[in-house]
Every structure is written in structure tokens, then in C-alpha cells.
Amino acid sequence: MEIPTWVKPGIVGGVIGAIVITIIGFNANWVVSTSTAAEMxxxxxxxxxxxxxxxxxxxxxxxxxxxxxxxxxxxxxxxxxxxxxxxxxxxxxxxxxxxxxxxxxxxxxxxxxxxxxxx
Known part of the structure; x- marks a missing residue:
């Protein structure tokens, strides 16, 4: 089975997007850790x-x-x-x-x- 050529850029873009969203989420306090939530x-x-x-x-x-x-x-x-x-x-x-x-x-x-x- 051959993987289409457009899959690799899609996967790389998805991984990079997930990392960026995670970084932004933690820095903007959209997502907090358990200890930060307890402190708040x-x-x-x-x-x-x-x-x-x-x-x-x-x-x-x-x-x-x-x-x-x-x-x-x-x-x-x-x-x-x-x-x-x-x-x-x-x-x-x-x-x-x-x-x-x-x-x-x-x-x-x-x-x-x-x-x-x-x-």
C-alpha cells in the first residue's frame, strides 16, 4: 500500500499546530496544570x-x-x-x-x- 504524498505535510502541520496550541494555551492560562489550578x-x-x-x-x-x-x-x-x-x-x-x-x-x-x- 502506498501512502499519498499529501499525508506527510498534513501530519507535520498537525503536530506543529498541536505544539503551538499547547504552548499558547499554557502561556495564556487557557490550560493550567493541577498545581496551578489548586493555587488559583x-x-x-x-x-x-x-x-x-x-x-x-x-x-x-x-x-x-x-x-x-x-x-x-x-x-x-x-x-x-x-x-x-x-x-x-x-x-x-x-x-x-x-x-x-x-x-x-x-x-x-x-x-x-x-x-x-x-x-
Whole structure:
């Protein structure tokens, strides 16, 4: 049996096309490995948890008297933007109920939400 001459270029083109599509797919994140997918899912989970816990931090801030709230917001506004999470941690608002220590990520999200109250 004789193979037609057009088959070889077709096979070579198909193999090269598959390689190119694979390279583009991985580089454009159309296709990801299992470890990358797990890492992406972990990051998304952390973001959701932080978004859910930041309002608790704000609620802990709001347990203060209105006078204290105003003073604390003024002090928070005076802090530089990269130190606001430290201010929230120092006040104890980022320590979630049932937890012994604060979380910096929650403090950062909380500081952002508290800054919106100053506007």
C-alpha cells in the first residue's frame, strides 16, 4: 500500500499546530496544570474569606462610642496608606471572635472599608 504524498505535510502541520496550541494555551492560562489550578482556587478562597470577615472588623470598630469612632477615623486617616492595616491591628479590630491573633489581610481590607466611612 502506498501512502499519498499529501499525508506527510498534513501530519507535520498537525503536530506543529498541536505544539503551538499547547504552548499558547499554557502561556495564556487557557490550560493550567493541577498545581496551578489548586493555587488559583486557594487564592480565590482566601479572597472570599477576607471579604466575608472584613465587615466583622468594621462592626467591631462600630462598637465604640460615636465620639471615639470619629477620633479613631481621624487618626486612621492621618496614617500613611501602607500603615493603616497596622493601625487596625493595634486597635484590635482585626482580631476575629474566637481567634487569638489578628490577620494582616483582614486588617488591610478593614482599613479600606473604614476609609470609605471618612468620605
Amino acid at each position: 482556587a486557594d487564592d480565590q478562597g482566601k479572597e472570599v474569606v477576607i471579604a466575608a470577615l472584613a465587615p466583622i472588623c468594621v462592626a467591631q470598630f462600630k462598637t465604640q462610642t460615636p465620639t471615639n469612632q470619629t477620633a479613631q477615623l481621624a487618626a486612621l486617616k492621618q496614617e500613611s496608606s501602607y500603615k493603616r492595616d497596622d493601625f487596625v491591628v493595634d486597635q484590635g479590630w482585626a482580631t476575629m471572635p474566637g481567634s487569638e491573633k489578628p490577620t494582616k489581610e483582614i486588617a488591610d481590607a478593614c482599613a479600606d472599608q473604614l476609609m470609605k466611612l471618612t468620605e
